[in-house]
Amino acid sequence: MGASITLAGESLIAQKHVAQQGLDVVRFIFANVPGLDPSGPVDRAAPKPAAGQIVHVYDIPGENAGYVNPNQVVYSSQIGSDIGDWDFNWIGLETAEGVLFAVAYVPLQIKRRNIPPLQIGNNLTRNFLVAFDGAQALTGITIDASTWQHDFTVRLAGIDERERLSNRDIFGRACFFGSSLQVEKVGSVYQVKPGTAYIDGIRLERTAALPIVPPAFPTTVWLDVALQREMSDVVASWQVVFGADKPDFTDSAGVRHYCVAIADLTNANTLIDRRSVEAISGPLVTHFAARIGDYEQLRARATTKDDVDLGNLPNAKSDSLELDDSESLATSKAVGKVWKSICVQTSNFAVNKVLTAAERGLVLVDASAAGRTITLPASNAALGVIDFIVRRTDNTGNRLVVQASGTDKIKFHTHLKASGYPFFILMGAGDYWHVRSDGAGNWWPIGRFDSTPLGRPVFETTTLFSPGGYGAFNGSELIRSEWPWTWDHAQQSEMLTTEAARVGMEGGWTSGDGVSTFRGPEGRAEFLRILDDTRGIDVGRKAGSRQKATGIQGFVGGDGSALFVGLSDMDATADGGVQPWNYYQQTGSGGVINSAPNRVHPRNIAYPGRIKLI
Structure with missing residues (x-):
């Protein structure tokens, strides 16, 4: 493209200098000159084109003239889309005197008027810079051309690029808001979720899911993003592409493309999300103000507390309850552990109740109205270690049953059953158990009202039943499912017989009906004796066996002759009398004076007997 001041223009400049008059360029002339070579030099001596070749004349507003420097001035034409239609390849500047001042040859260009919906018009802006010594002074132009004389294509492209780079400084190479543009498989169909993301500073937004079809497996899903011209605008353009590697590239039109991997599809059933995700769901200022600081990066950058005006604060945190360090802060987890261990409150219940962690501490239960069941919380990791005193x-x-939740166990009488039992019984006013969870499905007894061993017989000085787990020492029948630990004790006691073999073994246990019941020892009105246990004095005795009483028979001769004594084994009858066993008589010369058998026993006191049932 050629451009030059004409000879007439050059002469006019000289004349104005001599006359000390101002040079006034007032209009643009657009013409379509047939056969004009835009690459050739301007014919400086040529006049204006013929009137039939002139397609448009534009009067230059005063504000459309500006100076670049003292020796350069520029004139601008701005023709809207309401003007047209015409083509041009020749541009000229004309002065107020009608002198053709400067000329430019250009390739044939078009100007169209906007005629909706038939035709989209275009705006036309042309700048003509003229350079000669003293140009600003001669033309009297006082407006700095830098305020308005732009090549808007270059200027807008620069704005777009600066915005992209600014966004990249904020969002990085790629930033996806939440699940935005995440690849998912719904049934047998792959799709990209809607949402907002920034790829190398370019903002993407999709309002609906986008179905995609992988060509083969394995493959990687990429976003190919660019700023593309669309009509008179530049917009974000993107598409989903597949391949092992997609570096950034510049296309044949000079547009830069940015490629970011969003998912790996290793096979038809495996999908790996590769997006850089931020949990952003609202304004960025709110998000940034609320987010947690990058403490690890602060340390990596050797940032000190004093650098951020926090020199008076400890510089560490800990979940430990044992750490003794003034430079470490206890976390809420550590505080929670302490609270669980020291917080004791009192709860009262007279109904069935499933306890919660919030009710840790002392639990008082009234079962006077009916049988009651108190259920402990599940001893899991969420509960942790807490205590209940029931x-x-x-x-x-x-x-009154205190039971564990689900498959949890209470670890008591583990000498009988290593896994423990699902419940225990509270018997009598004041009976209590102190249990502690381990967070792993178990409750461990820490203490209880009465720790007398299971199955032990004791004497009482009251006919009432003392609290702590005592039952009558009367050979009563028990239900195995209600007393599983007592049944386990009976089975392992080596004192268990069948119900049919109970006679003579009343001090032991029996298997009851053989299915669901069992029977405890009978100790009423009996003297208790320590088992011989191979000593050889009470030979042949079994643990729990009953021994017959011994009767003493006296014989006195009527003539005062010697006294004869006979012995026999005897059992008490139900009415309190005696039943002789192998009874015999011994007579002297005077005959039998007294042949009634007599039981012999020490002087004694009768106390109620009890047996420990739990």
């Missing part, structure tokens, strides 16, 4: 307040015979 205490009975009534003295009725109603059954």
